[in-house]
Amino acid sequence: MTKIFIADAFTSAPFAGNPAAVCILEENKSDKWMSDLAAEMNLSETAFVKKEKDGFSLRWFTPVTEVELCGHATLASSHILWQNGYLKHDEDAVFHTRFSGILKAVKNGDEITLDFPCISVNDCDSYPELESALGIKPKYSGVSGKEEKNHIVELDSEKEVRELKPDFSLLSKLPKSGIIVTALSESNDYDFVSRYFTPAHGINEDPVTGSAHCSLTPYWSKKLGKSEMNAYQASARGGMIKVKLAGDRVLLTGKAVTVLKGNLLI
Numbered sequence: 001m002t003k004i005f006i007a008d009a010f011t012s013a014p015f016a017g018n019p020a021a022v023c024i025l026e027e028n029k030s031d032k033w034m035s036d037l038a039a040e041m042n043l044s045e046t047a048f049v050k051k052e053k054d055g056f057s058l059r060w061f062t063p064v065t066e067v068e069l070c071g072h073a074t075l076a077s078s079h080i081l082w083q084n085g086y087l088k089h090d091e092d093a094v095f096h097t098r099f100s101g102i103l104k105a106v107k108n109g110d111e112i113t114l115d116f117p118c119i120s121v122n123d124c125d126s127y128p129e130l131e132s133a134l135g136i137k138p139k140y141s142g143v144s145g146k147e148e149k150n151h152i153v154e155l156d157s158e159k160e161v162r163e164l165k166p167d168f169s170l171l172s173k174l175p176k177s178g179i180i181v182t183a184l185s186e187s188n189d190y191d192f193v194s195r196y197f198t199p200a201h202g203i204n205e206d207p208v209t210g211s212a213h214c215s216l217t218p219y220w221s222k223k224l225g226k227s228e229m230n231a232y233q234a235s236a237r238g239g240m241i242k243v244k245l246a247g248d249r250v251l252l253t254g255k256a257v258t259v260l261k262g263n264l265l266i
Contacts, residue, residue, distance in 0.1 A: 001263040002026060005080045006043070009072035010208040010239035010254040012110070017239040018208040019043050019259070020076035024086070025050040031066070037264075039063045044203045045073035049081070055094030056081070058103070064202035068099035068146065071114060071210010071252055072239075078105035078112050079256035099146075111242075114252040118245065119144050119214040121152050133170035134181070136160060143176065144215035150178040152215055158186045158193050162234050172199040180212045182219075190240070191229035192220045208239030210252050217243040217250045 003024040011017025021041040023034075025048055038046035038061035045067070050057045058077060060070040078093040080086075087093055093105040104115040126141040130151065140154035151174070155161050161183045171179060178201070182194040194216055196209040206212075213231060221227055227245045232238065242253035 006260040007076035007256045007258045009075040009256045012255045014257050014259050016237050018072040020073035021046040022077050022080045023048050044206050045070050047073040047077045049077050058095040062201045069211040116250050118248050118250045121219045151176045152180040155183045158183045168199045168204045190232040193232045193234045207235040207237040208233045214250045221245045
């Protein structure tokens with residue numbers, strides 16, 4: 001039977017962080033089957049993991065589309081592989097992905113560190129449609145990701161980030177599929193805070209987004225003059241990520257908690 005799990009990622013407590021379904025495949029499945037299962041799970045991401053000769057294949061699906069890079073579902077997948085004996089605790093997790101090359105995860109006690117690509121941020125002008133959708137004028141506006149698919153917007157304060165109430169119908173009409181909103185943290189525990197909106201992918205707000213921190217890390221590293229930082233994603237569930245800029249890579253460290261395991265009957 002096909003095993004399936006749900007793990008909360010970037011948290012040490014259940015019902016926080018970002019939940020991801022992790023499906024361990026024994027055989028290849030069609031894209032439609034994976035897409036349908038992701039829609040059935042109705043979480044921000046469902047990861048599909050299959051053992052290969054030199055690691056594991058890994059794909060990620062939202063309820064409406066496949067994505068090119070996902071941090072929290074990779075963290076959840078690594079956690080499940082170690083916890084359930086698919087990997088020994090001293091073995092690294094090596095994932096072969098369709099769009100983002102080889103990704104690796106290392107277990108350090110109860111923490112997991114992901115080795116992800118660094119995604120640069122380029123300046124761009126703000127524009128009325130973006131400001132109307134967010135309901136606020138940005139302090140800074142940029143774009144990031146492959147083909148500049150994400151906006152990255154800095155606001156004046158953490159309070160503005162936390163209290164932001166965007167118009168998701170307007171956000172879904174913007175030319176960028178994701179909007180990263182960030183500000184300097186007002187807490188001594190974190191260097192910066194953020195939120196991530198992607199209604200185009202069927203997710204109004206993603207609780208904790210590893211891939212967004214591939215852009216946030218170089219952005220804040222340059223501004224703060226630090227290569228290692230603590231980040232907090234200020235969604236309703238919330239989650240913490242330790243980030244480190246390492247050349248053209250970003251190291252993302254967090255914890256995960258399993259909340260469900262079972263067998264698919266299909």
